[in-house]
Amino acid sequence: MRDTEIFTLLALVMLVQCNQVPVKDTPHAQVPVMYPWRPVARGDGLQRVKRAWVIPPISVSENTRKIPLPLVQIKSDQLIPGEVIYSIKGPGVDEEPRGIFTIDADSGQVLLMTVLDREEKSSYKIKAYAVNMSGNPLEDPTDLEIIVIDQNDNRPVFDQQHFIGHVLEGSPPGTLVMQIAASDADDPQTDNAALQFSILGHSKGLFRIDPVTGEIRTVGVGLDRETISTYNLTLQVADLSGVGLANTASAIIFITDLNDNAPHFTASEFAVAVTEDTVGQEVGRVSVEDKDEAGTRNWLANYTIVSGNQDGHFSISTDPHTNQGIVLVEKSLDYEAVADYSLTVTVQNWAELWAGASPSSQPSARVIITITDVNEPPRFQDDPRNLLVPEGSTAGTVLTVYTVTDPDREQQHNISYSIQYDPADWLLVDPETGEVVLRQVVLRSSPYLRHNRYTAIIAAVDHGFPPHTVIGTLNIHITEVNDFPPLLFPGAGTLCRGTGAGAGMLIWATDQDQEPHAEPFHFQLLPDSEPLHNWTITALNDTHAVLGMLSAMPEGFYQVGVRVSDSGEPCQEFEQSLNVTVCVCGDRGRCEAIAAAFHGSHVGVSLGAAIIILTSFFLLFLMVMVSLCWNGRRGHKALLSDSDSDIRDNVLNYDEQGGGEEDQEAYNLEQLRDPDRVFPAPARGKPPLRRDAPYNHSPAVYPRRPPADPSDIEDFINGGLDAADNDPNAPPYDMALIYDYEGEGSVAGTLSSLASASAEDQHDYDYLNDWGPRFRKLADMYGEH
Numbered sequence: 214m215r216d217t218e219i220f221t222l223l224a225l226v227m228l229v230q231c232n233q234v235p236v237k238d239t240p241h242a243q244v245p246v247m248y249p250w251r252p253v254a255r256g257d258g259l260q261r262v263k264r265a266w267v268i269p270p271i272s273v274s275e276n277t278r279k280i281p282l283p284l285v286q287i288k289s290d291q292l293i294p295g296e297v298i299y300s301i302k303g304p305g306v307d308e309e310p311r312g313i314f315t316i317d318a319d320s321g322q323v324l325l326m327t328v329l330d331r332e333e334k335s336s337y338k339i340k341a342y343a344v345n346m347s348g349n350p351l352e353d354p355t356d357l358e359i360i361v362i363d364q365n366d367n368r369p370v371f372d373q374q375h376f377i378g379h380v381l382e383g384s385p386p387g388t389l390v391m392q393i394a395a396s397d398a399d400d401p402q403t404d405n406a407a408l409q410f411s412i413l414g415h416s417k418g419l420f421r422i423d424p425v426t427g428e429i430r431t432v433g434v435g436l437d438r439e440t441i442s443t444y445n446l447t448l449q450v451a452d453l454s455g456v457g458l459a460n461t462a463s464a465i466i467f468i469t470d471l472n473d474n475a476p477h478f479t480a481s482e483f484a485v486a487v488t489e490d491t492v493g494q495e496v497g498r499v500s501v502e503d504k505d506e507a508g509t510r511n512w513l514a515n516y517t518i519v520s521g522n523q524d525g526h527f528s529i530s531t532d533p534h535t536n537q538g539i540v541l542v543e544k545s546l547d548y549e550a551v552a553d554y555s556l557t558v559t560v561q562n563w564a565e566l567w568a569g570a571s572p573s574s575q576p577s578a579r580v581i582i583t584i585t586d587v588n589e590p591p592r593f594q595d596d597p598r599n600l601l602v603p604e605g606s607t608a609g610t611v612l613t614v615y616t617v618t619d620p621d622r623e624q625q626h627n628i629s630y631s632i633q634y635d636p637a638d639w640l641l642v643d644p645e646t647g648e649v650v651l652r653q654v655v656l657r658s659s660p661y662l663r664h665n666r667y668t669a670i671i672a673a674v675d676h677g678f679p680p681h682t683v684i685g686t687l688n689i690h691i692t693e694v695n696d697f698p699p700l701l702f703p704g705a706g707t708l709c710r711g712t713g714a715g716a717g718m719l720i721w722a723t724d725q726d727q728e729p730h731a732e733p734f735h736f737q738l739l740p741d742s743e744p745l746h747n748w749t750i751t752a753l754n755d756t757h758a759v760l761g762m763l764s765a766m767p768e769g770f771y772q773v774g775v776r777v778s779d780s781g782e783p784c785q786e787f788e789q790s791l792n793v794t795v796c797v798c799g800d801r802g803r804c805e806a807i808a809a810a811f812h813g814s815h816v817g818v819s820l821g822a823a824i825i826i827l828t829s830f831f832l833l834f835l836m837v838m839v840s841l842c843w844n845g846r847r848g849h850k851a852l853l854s855d856s857d858s859d860i861r862d863n864v865l866n867y868d869e870q871g872g873g874e875e876d877q878e879a880y881n882l883e884q885l886r887d888p889d890r891v892f893p894a895p896a897r898g899k900p901p902l903r904r905d906a907p908y909n910h911s912p913a914v915y916p917r918r919p920p921a922d923p924s925d926i927e928d929f930i931n932g933g934l935d936a937a938d939n940d941p942n943a944p945p946y947d948m949a950l951i952y953d954y955e956g957e958g959s960v961a962g963t964l965s966s967l968a969s970a971s972a973e974d975q976h977d978y979d980y981l982n983d984w985g986p987r988f989r990k991l992a993d994m995y996g997e998h
Contacts, residue, residue, distance in 0.1 A: 695781025
C-alpha cells in the first residue's frame, strides 16, 4: 500500500474516533458520525473554531446491491438535535446524474440510492449544508467526496479481432513479426487492469509473444514458405496479471517468399513444326518449374535465345499466367533456304536468386523447329511496269515480256499468263511466254486514256496446291507523234497601203499536236510569191506573226504564198496563198474606199473575196435603212409643229389664278412641239406670298426643263405631280382656299343662279361681256344661245 494511502487512512481513523458519538440503531451497519464544525480546545485554555474541515473521501464499492446504503452522518452542535436541517447538493444529487445520493434532513445521514459503476463515473463531489428552522445557515458549506472503488467486472478486449503479419522465410530467431494490443475498462491503477498476453495452441514452438508488450517474434529457424506459407495463431489476454478475466483473438502470419528456388526446364529438348508462310504467330511453347510464389518476380521466368537465331527469325516471350516460354516467328521463313532450326534457350527469374539457394538442375534446353514447305505465290520482277508507246503504233507491235519468279523451284517453269483488265481491248498476252503485243492501233484520242496513260492488269498463275495468282499493273504512256501539220489563219485580209496604223496583217497558226510537236511556229514566204521582194513576215510570239510590205504598193488584191512549220521531229509544214487586199486607210486604220481596190487590182477576184465585198455592201445598206427609220421616228413629232391638226390641249398652271386661256405664259407649247430645243425660263419674278401656307416652308422644286424626247412627257408630268403632292406649302384638301381679292360692287349676279333655271335657253349670257376680257370667251360661246 502506498504511503499517501496509509496516511489518509490513519487520519480518517483518528478523526472518526475523536468525533464519533453513538447513534440509534439502523437496519444497516454503523456509519461514522462527523462533527465537522465542532470547536477544538487549545492548550492555553482558549478555544478556536475550525470551520469547514476537509473531510477525507468516503469510499464505496461499485456494484453494491444493498440499497439504500448509509455512507456517512454529519452533525452540527450549534443547536440541540431536532432543530438543525441538513441538506446536500452537487453531482449525483440535484445535478446529472441525479438521484444517486440523498441525506436525512433531521439526522444528517448520507445514503446511496442506486448501484454505482466506476467505469461511468469514478468519484462524486457534493456539498453539505446545516441551517436552522428559519432557514438561516448555521455553518459554512462542507465538501464531501465519495470515491467509487473498482471491482474486476470488465474483461480485457483486443484492439482488433484478427491481426495480420508478414515475415520473410528463412528469417533468423528473434525477428519481429507484429505487435498486438488490448485494453481493459477497469481501474488501470489496480490489478483489475493488469493484462498479460499468451499464445494458445501448437504454434508456440515457432513464435513467442511478450506477455506485457504483445510483440510476436520468431523463435527458431526453419520458416519455409514452400512448406507452410501461412500460420494461424490463437492469442489470449487476461487481467489480474493473467489469472483474471480473459479474452481471445486470432493472428494470421504470412510467410513472405524468398527467391530461394531456381527455375529449371521440364525437358531438355522441345520440338515444334511451322509452315514457311507463318509470320508473327506462335509456333510452340517451352515450360519450366519454379517452387517460389506464383505471380511474383521470384517465380516469373525470363527466357533468352542464346544460339541458333543469328538472322533473328524467332523470338521468345513469357506467358505471365502459365510461366511458359512462347516461341514466335518474327521474319518470313524460306523452306528452300533453311529447312530446320535448332535454338538454345536459357531461363532465369526476373528477381535475383538468393545467395543461399541451390542452382538450377536444368537451366537451358534445345528447341528444334522444323519448316514445312507450302506453295508460295509467284512475284513479278517489277510492278507496276511503265511503258512508252508512240501513238499510232500498229497491231502486232511487241510491247514487253512479263516474267515472274516463284520461290518454289519446282513451280518456276509452270506459270501461265492472262489479261485481267484491258478496257479498250488493245492487248494480247502469250499464256506461256508472257509476251504482250498490240491487238489494234493505239490512238491518243481514245476515251480510255487518262492523262495520256492507259492502264491494264496482267495475271500470272502457278499450278501448285493450292494454286496462287499474282497480278501486275501495266501502265502504257502514249507518247506524242508529230502527225499533224500546222494550219494558217486567216486565209484573206486587208493591208493598209501606208506604214501607219493598220500597216500590217496579223496571221497565226494552230496545230492538233501537243508539245513538243506544236509551237513555236515558223513563218516564211514562198519563193514563188509575186513579187517576193515587196513582202515581209515578222514573228510576234510562238503562234502569231505580222505580214507587211517593204514598200508602198498599188491598191488591189494580191496573193501571197506563206509556209508555216511546227517544232516537231521531224517537223510538219503547211503552205497557203493568202488573199491580201491593199487599200488606202483612214486615221483609224480602216479602208476608205473598197471600190478603189477593184479598180487597181492586179489579180482576179476570187469567190471568197467577192462574197466579202457583197456582204459589206449589204451591211452598209442595212445600216442606212435602220438610221433612216430611227430618225423618222424622232422627227415625227417635230413635223406636227407645222400641222393645223395639232389638237393637244394647252397646259395651264391654274394655281396662279391667271387670266384663263388667253394667258399663254402658263406653259409654252413650243416646248412640246420641239423638245430638243432649250427654251429660256420665263421671268416670273418673286412668287406671290400665300396666306394659306406656313411661312417657314420653302416651296417645292418643280421640274422646269422639259425632257429631250417626247416619249418622256409622261414621266415629266408625273414628276410635277409628285412635287406638288409633296409640297409642304400646299394646304390640306379639306380647308378653305384663299384666292385673290375680287373687289366690291360687281354688277354680275351670283353664280348660283346658273343652276336655278330650269333650262339653259332661259339664261342671258350677254352680260358676260361686261365682266371684262377674261369672260369675253364665255360670252362668245354661250351668247348665241
